[in-house]
Amino acid sequence: MPPTSHGVRLGLLGPLQVLRGDGAVAVTAPKHRAVLAILAINAGRPVSADRIAEELWQGSEPKFARKTLQGYVWRLRRLLGDDLRTRQGSYELSVASEETDVVRFERLLADGRRAVRDRQLTQARARLEAALTLWRGPALADVPATPMVRAHAGRLEEARLLAVEAVLRTDVDLGRPAAAIPELRELTLTYPAREPLHALLMLALYRAGRQAEALSAYGVLRATLIADHGLEPGRPVQELHRRILAADPALDRTDGRPDADQPSESIGRVASG
Template identity: 75%
Template sequence: MLPTSRGPQVGLLGPVQVVRGDGVVPVPAPKHRVVLAILAINSGRPVSADRIIEELWQGSEPKFARKTLQGYIWRLRRVLGEDLLTRGGGYELRGTPQGTDAARFERLLAEGQRALRTRAPSLARERLDAALALWRGPALADVPAGPMIRAHADRLEEARLLAVEAMLEADVELGRQAATIPVLRELTAAHPLRESLHALLMLALYRSGRQVEALSVYAGLRATLISEQGLEPGRAVRELHRRILAADPALDCAL
């Protein structure tokens, strides 16, 4: 659930919802959820009526599309109140720092990634755990997907995977590599071309005393990349492979 603050909060990390001080307000109509999602994605920026209509009906709008949209806005305004503004030929959801769970998630993700870069894995894990706890299911799960919705949902899901990967990296740096290995096995199977996940699995295996398995992960990745893309692994993974082959003592250094 989103933190309490002035005005309603919009949840995008799962089924779309509006959270007010007294609880969750349902938005049962699919078209209303589309309009709400568009405005929340563009929080703090006006969206033209034409753009909303295109997303709603994708070139098959009804004869009285603008009037229908005005009816949707009227109903949403009963939930969002003064935070739903009319701007010229369009509408705007008033932007606030915590106006959507997605905005809060992205802030926490950035803080976690920054903590990893500055060698503070405990802080990174705290921020990333908080970020991932905001998710209630697939992004925009119950919103009929037009181009804008689909692109934003895909972007959020990619950010979610980045957060999971960063949290696993923090765990490896904290010496918890044994617990990460089963999760990384699943993720590399689901994302066979994602080199960063394979590199993390290689490091976790190596730090668990499983050098041969770590080298096998590299061999599998290399074979897949050559078969699927005609490419060798990138420089970072090749360098990690070289250091594992050499049993570089520096690889054992977890914080």
Template identity: 40%
Template structure:
């Protein structure tokens, strides 16, 4: 059994895909898969599917989608399995639960690895942190729920996963830099700061990374781009921390060369 939401939706049982082609049925399955083993309320399903434009009898429509998903489960399980699809996609008093024994959703795998990597980094175990965060990043196959038409509930979950991924990538880059592997992450950092133009933490890493690669001019330009974006879009200056980092580059501060403490010093 395989459950994947970090990219196109994947739900397979005995090698057979359960992902329907119909958009709303796919949304229901995606919502259940994103909450594997956890209760999903009927209210959440209705909000996801119709976002305020609810049909006359939403409960009956949702029951139809669930019935279709259970039928797909029954086909995938086959007559020899003996498992009742209602045990795997069960009804509660207020909603539904998808339970696939032995399966771990890729999002859970990612978050477990990312959490382990962050703990290792906090303990200054950079090599272990880099290895765990590399594995966490490898779980992703593309944008979360890439082939699902998302409503408000799934959009919120996709944004949450993207933010967790961004934080994990930031920690991963930090671990690489602590190991002195600056050139390996410079391209990735440049792409990340372009994607998140107002994220100060990422820009701080890029500035230090460029400086340690002997590219002080580009480090200063990275600060100027961040400042222009923040003033132009938010009407505020970069934080004192970023400004101290900028001044450190200007004066060629030796603290910037310390792989372990360069950022912590500012």
């Protein structure tokens, strides 16, 4: 991550990470990490003491909650110096959001998906891979799961999954379907109702010359959706199934040209399993 004018760099894509100069700042107490994570999520913007207290204790605040919170902030300020500021009943981590690994990831993901839309697939894959290398583990993995932390980590994990899907889609469209199949199989087990993943697995199997397995993958998805949600697969996946069943020659195209009838990561219902 590039240094800020204050010398602080933040990492949220994994365990909470704070770097100053050439070294890491150790924040060992769970409640301290929670406060710092809340401020990091809102980097460059003040967060009221009341909001932080509600996040930490969720309606069960101790008798001296405000004083306790002030103690947490005092200890964090000893580590972070003037980068942690007090502003009229609020606290602010004065690190611009652009200086976090989250914003770098989001920019690379946006660039990669834009390149996919423009069918610049080799460039797209490089950008998407660069985005994924910023991850060090589950988002905010070592931070107590306050409502704000949990929601933010969930959004980040969804964006990470979109990046993974897009990388695998470029492999399939660049004529390397067999390379994508093992990871797609694992992902469809992890997210059994996520239709774009199943559609991509079906397409990869078909392009790898495994038509029967592609049709079987559709059967697994359909059975799961009916059993768990009382739903049939969405129309794009049904259409892909029909085309695989008919051995549509257009499905074999791997020259990077778009095929509007193929499901992509942005088409169809997206549901976690």
